[in-house]
Amino acid sequence: MQTVTIVGFGRFGKILLKLLADDFSVVVFDTSPDAFRGKRLPPNCRRARNLGDALSSEVIFYAVPIDAFEDVISEHAPLLRRDQVVLDVLSVKVHPARVLTKHLGPRGMDIILTHPMFGPDSFDPDRKDLRIVMDRFRSRTSVYQRWIRYFRSKRLNVIQMSPEQHDRLAAKSQGLTHFVGRLLAEIDLDVTPIDTHGARQLMRVRDQVSHDSWQLFLDLQRYNPYTKSMRRRLGQAHDRLFAKLLPKRVEPGVTTFGIQGGLGSFNEEALLDYVTTHRVKHWRTKYLYTSMKVLRALHGGDIDRGLFAIQNAVGGIVQETVRAMTRYNCRIRHEFSIPIRHFLMKRKDVSRRDLDSVMAHNQVFRQCDSTLARRYRRLLRVTGTGDYADTARAAWGVANGKISKSTAILGPRRLADLYDLEVMGEDLQDQRHNPTTFLLVSR
Structure with a gap:
């Protein structure tokens, strides 16, 4: 029976053991003793005595955290042999492709990239709809095809694609799902007596991603080069949708200005200068006193336009305004100056x-x-x-x-x-x- 080592015995390492245990002699390695606490290994499986013992198997699966992957591979590289097969199961693929090329590329062993599209909460050996993404990467065709056949024998649907294609799609599926799930947790979404089916589905998304570690969430967002653009598009879509819900005017036929100052302030002087110069006929003022309150009111649809000081020739930048503008997006409609006397x-x-x-x-x-x-x-x-x-x-x-x-x-x-x-x-x-x-x- 061929010997396989699983490096990393976290939540997914344990699932990988269930998948492989019937067909291989499995060696399990993890640097944390807690990983084995309360866990009884199957008869044909054992815990590695040391790192050298762990890396002596014919096949090595890496199921370590994404952020630890490069450190682990760089440490293991001198101990790996040319006749071994190395597979990773990371949820991102461009990153491990780069790391494995950098540290193992010159060594000539077979390297296969995989991403099982299931986790501890969705794995069931009797299910027929579980999928695994694979890329031949740096392996011989015969070795690669052997593993494709094996995974298919375990009732997994094999999807072949490049690391770049995987990460591009994963950003819009797994990355988005985890982001939305964490977002729902951030707003304390909770069960109510009148939940619709759709609401219950959202609860399941929240609960499922919350079972995974915060580190996994960070790694999915940071190590996939396409998740940043996904988050940007999501934020822009939120802003567009939010804006559609706001009235075109707080009060029909009147422009409501929210200003940084109060009655008699320089901001009011500036507003009077603006409405006079631009012949604004129907308008009213909301005195909001601070730049933060102006931008918050603008964002919430409580005013139509905001006005605040940004810079003075002697005093320089108005710091409270700069801080407020880092919190809220806005469009600059007009920039103008007035003389100030104290x-x-x-x-x-x-x-x-x-x-x-x-x-x-x-x-x-x-x-x-x-x-x-x-x-x-x-x-x-x-x-x-x-x-x-x-x-x-x-x-x-x-x-x-x-x-x-x-x-x-x-x-x-x-x-x-x-x-x-x-x-x-x-x-x-x-x-x-x-x-x-x-x-x-x-x-």
Whole structure:
């Protein structure tokens, strides 16, 4: 009886043993003792004494994790012989083809690539619809045909294709299935009393892929060169479908703008400049205070257009906007600049000597750094959190007692009129020419 070694005794290694045990003397090798815990081997099967013993068989099956495959092959290569047959059962094929060519190609042994299209949850020796993908790769025709006949004798349907063709198709089937299954788990999809047949099918997909290790999922996505484009297409399809569900206008006949600032902010000044220049007739404003909230509202269909600052000539990039734009996709419709002037304001019922801090967006402090250091050094610079990161919202907070009245505000002149504040200083920006660039965006 021919001797076959299975390298890797994980979930699939155990299935491979069931497939081969009746026809071969099987040696099993795994570096982890836990792989054999509670497992009784069939009479004609044994555990390898050491690596040399494991690699002395006539046929070697590699059923190791995809990410460990190259390390294993490079370690085993010096011990393998020219008269042996090497087969892998990895779920990707371009990667093992490259690894086996690199490490075993010059040695001249027969190498066959396989991918059994079943796993521990779907394997049943009595089933007639189980398939295995095979590629002759670097084997003699006689050896390759012998293994085709063997697998067919085990009631497996043999499908022959190249590694590239396999991975291209697998990305759209196995790769997609595992990705969707993990996605369903991420959103906590659970059983309900009113599940339809389709919903139950989705549950089965989720459960089946969740039985496999996270490492297998990572390997299927990372080592198949075609899964990246699959995920990209899936994301684009999601965005298109999501967009089709959103109304063309939040309010018919009106363009709803969501802006980074509040009432009286520079963002509002920028919006007024835009609608005047472009003669927008019917519009309304939603004050959202932060770039993240603007893009979230745009993505969710709560506004038609978003507007936020992206860059200032002195302060540079608006970091909160950049961070928000890494989270949400949007289309830039218009880019424009307006001049920015900064005014220092306080409540009229507070004396200047009682002020202990000045509050503004961190970008404002970058534009007025030298001036503040020279003229208002004793005032602690404070940037609010949440909506109060916006200077206009902070001015509202000071005026309405939500923020300490000992706090001054540094921002647009209009805030003094809106909230009955006293102007203490004007044109505090470090450079007289101080334009800020704004972006108008859509979905």
